[in-house]
Amino acid sequence: xxxxxxxxxxxxxxxxxxxxxxxxxxxxxxxxxxxxxxxxxxxxxxxxxxxxxxxxxxxxxxxxxxxxxxxxxxxxxxxxxxxxxxxxxxxxxxxxxxxxxxxxxxxxxxxxxxxxxxxxxxxxxxxxxxxxxxxx
DNA sequence: ATTCTGACA
DNA sequence: TGTCAGAA
Numbered sequence: 001x002x003x004x005x006x007x008x009x010x011x012x013x014x015x016x017x018x019x020x021x022x023x024x025x026x027x028x029x030x031x032x033x034x035x036x037x038x039x040x041x042x043x044x045x046x047x048x049x050x051x052x053x054x055x056x057x058x059x060x061x062x063x064x065x066x067x068x069x070x071x072x073x074x075x076x077x078x079x080x081x082x083x084x085x086x087x088x089x090x091x092x093x094x095x096x097x098x099x100x101x102x103x104x105x106x107x108x109x110x111x112x113x114x115x116x117x118x119x120x121x122x123x124x125x126x127x128x129x130x131x132x133x134x135x136x
Numbered sequence: 137a138t139t140c141t142g143a144c145a
Numbered sequence: 146t147g148t149c150a151g152a153a
């Protein structure tokens with residue numbers, strides 16, 4: 001299966017929390033600061049893309065180093081809006097395979113971030129995410 | 137069960 | 146920033 005597009009909003013704040021290690025409070029706060037601009041589903045539910053997660057990880061590093069928000073904004077490219085709602089019936093046949101999705105997102109995040117973090121955590125949480133997503 | 141906003145013993 | 150409330 002093709003990797004999930006980096007700009008496709010498919011992750012809930014809960015998944016992002018576990019992927020980044022940031023608290024829900026921090027993730028929402030950074031949005032208030034204009035550091036990230038997740039898409040909204042149903043008008044209020046935040047949906048993040050892989051790009052957003054990578055961006056959050058960079059913000060996390062800088063925040064931990066007590067960088068002033070003004071400088072973080074200056075360094076990072078202006079927030080890019082995620083695209084396409086999570087639910088999209090692609091023209092073709094099958095349901096994406098969890099293994100592939102996990103591998104794809106993990107790989108994309110790794111190439112996007114130089115920091116070290118356990119991929120096991122990611123796989124576990126993403127597996128949970130897609131399990132509920134495709135749950136019956 | 138999850139997420140959202142607003143608020144502060 | 147954590148955390149709790151009240152609603153969706």
